[in-house]
Amino acid sequence: MHENASRLDARDYASDYLYLALNIGEQMLISGAEVWRVEDSIRRICRAYGAVRVDVFSITSSIVVTIYGPEFSSLTQTRRISGSGTDMHRLDRLNQLSRDICSRVPDPVEAARELEKIQTTKSYPLIVQFFIYAISPAAFTVFFGGTWRDAAVAGVIGMILKVLEQLLNRYEVNAFLSAFLFSLLGGFGAIFAVKHGLADSMDKISIGVIMLRIPGIALTNSIRDFFSGDTMTGLLRFLEAALLSMTIAFGFVAADVIWR
Amino acid sequence: MEGNIIQLAAAFTGSLGFAMLFNIRGRKLLFSAFGGMLAWAVYLLLGCLIVNDVWRFFLTSMFLTLYAEVMARRQKAPDTIYIICSAIPLIPGGSLYNTMHCAVEGEWEQFSETGMHTLMLAAAIALGILCMMTLLHVIYSVYKDVTRWCRWRRADEKSAEDGKEDGAGV
Numbered sequence: 001m002h003e004n005a006s007r008l009d010a011r012d013y014a015s016d017y018l019y020l021a022l023n024i025g026e027q028m029l030i031s032g033a034e035v036w037r038v039e040d041s042i043r044r045i046c047r048a049y050g051a052v053r054v055d056v057f058s059i060t061s062s063i064v065v066t067i068y069g070p071e072f073s074s075l076t077q078t079r080r081i082s083g084s085g086t087d088m089h090r091l092d093r094l095n096q097l098s099r100d101i102c103s104r105v106p107d108p109v110e111a112a113r114e115l116e117k118i119q120t121t122k123s124y125p126l127i128v129q130f131f132i133y134a135i136s137p138a139a140f141t142v143f144f145g146g147t148w149r150d151a152a153v154a155g156v157i158g159m160i161l162k163v164l165e166q167l168l169n170r171y172e173v174n175a176f177l178s179a180f181l182f183s184l185l186g187g188f189g190a191i192f193a194v195k196h197g198l199a200d201s202m203d204k205i206s207i208g209v210i211m212l213r214i215p216g217i218a219l220t221n222s223i224r225d226f227f228s229g230d231t232m233t234g235l236l237r238f239l240e241a242a243l244l245s246m247t248i249a250f251g252f253v254a255a256d257v258i259w260r
Numbered sequence: 261m262e263g264n265i266i267q268l269a270a271a272f273t274g275s276l277g278f279a280m281l282f283n284i285r286g287r288k289l290l291f292s293a294f295g296g297m298l299a300w301a302v303y304l305l306l307g308c309l310i311v312n313d314v315w316r317f318f319l320t321s322m323f324l325t326l327y328a329e330v331m332a333r334r335q336k337a338p339d340t341i342y343i344i345c346s347a348i349p350l351i352p353g354g355s356l357y358n359t360m361h362c363a364v365e366g367e368w369e370q371f372s373e374t375g376m377h378t379l380m381l382a383a384a385i386a387l388g389i390l391c392m393m394t395l396l397h398v399i400y401s402v403y404k405d406v407t408r409w410c411r412w413r414r415a416d417e418k419s420a421e422d423g424k425e426d427g428a429g430v
Contacts, residue, residue, distance in 0.1 A: 032282075037338065037340070088282045088340070088341045089284060090283065091338060091340070095337070096336075123283045124283065128280065129281075132280050132281055135277045136277030139270045139273035140274045142270040143270035143271060144354055206357065207354045207357050211353045214351075216353040217348075217351060219352075223382050223385075224386040245359075245360050246363065248357070249357055249360025249361050249363070249364055250364050
């Protein structure tokens with residue numbers, strides 16, 4: 001009888017720390033961590049809490065973990081991940097948290113509280129983001145060989161697009177439609193500027209502005225995934241990147257065609 | 261020359277902007293933006309030696325991974341932070357855009373040509389990162405093995421000396 005109770009306790013405890021490990025893994029994936037890092041962190045955390053064997057499988061949209069231990073036999077939890085972004089500050093802190101868990105092995109409740117604190121970290125204030133949306137396209141327009149006038153126009157377009165993006169995010173518009181509208185408006189802006197003699201080259205402005213949304217990092221990462229053996233993740237990312245960049249280019253060309 | 265300096269400044273500013281979009285904070289922000297500029301400087305310098313830009317991308321991304329790994333070790337942060345931001349100026353966004361432009365306009369021959377080139381560039385970056393990481397891992401493992409072996413040797417010698425002294429004592 002007594003043995004049975006302690007077995008149940010152990011099971012509860014294991015399911016607690018497994019849940020915590022999955023929460024951390026989920027947050028890492030959403031913050032833009034690589035799949036191998038997520039799998040590695042979950043494995044280490046579960047081992048630190050006493051699991052004998054941990055099997056993790058993760059792709060960008062799902063995590064499956066099974067842990068084994070003599071006190072609770074086996075436990076499995078899965079998680080569907082939706083949404084992704086790039087938040088390196090959060091990833092950094094999550095990484096520190098999982099290091100901390102592995103070295104100190106705190107109570108899961110305490111670690112969960114710490115995780116909650118991390119989840120509430122903010123990105124840069126909106127004003128700064130507007131500033132970034134002006135500076136980055138301008139810099140890349142110059143980088144790709146545009147003139148200073150092109151850069152100024154790209155900066156203004158970037159700010160306008162930030163307003164659009166804010167609206168699209170607010171109403172949770174589908175990612176592809178959002179990318180299309182983004183590039184359509186960007187294209188109109190570039191054509192308008194060139195037609196009215198405000199700028200010299202539509203291409204340079206377009207490429208500068210497009211850097212804000214083009215999934216170049218996703219493309220590079222997907223190939224990195226292929227080579228390191230995460231073929232599933234690589235395929236998913238690759239397809240997504242290809243479709244997104246097609247949509248974006250289509251938006252710019254559509255602007256050109258409609259204007260004519 | 262002047263054009264290059266302007267380009268480097270643009271690479272720094274662009275990387276800085278992206279680093280902020282990716283919510284990097286504090287000193288890491290400056291280091292990752294600097295990494296972007298450094299990567300582009302290496303790319304431009306390599307231009308004196310190698311004409312083929314795929315090879316240049318490959319070597320540059322090897323370099324930037326080295327930079328990122330050193331920075332990550334020093335700051336105890338995930339290396340992704342530095343890799344992603346330093347790679348920003350290399351990201352073939354422009355040629356990806358050109359590729360898709362050809363597709364939408366129906367110029368299929370040019371599409372396949374620029375498309376292949378874009379893929380090669382992306383693969384060169386990814387392979388460069390991978391090669392450098394593997395190389396560093398191997399070097400680190402060998403280094404650890406060698407230090408362990410040295411320590412073991414030293415301990416061995418010491419115990420041998422101790423043994424001799426003991427022998428002399430008797």
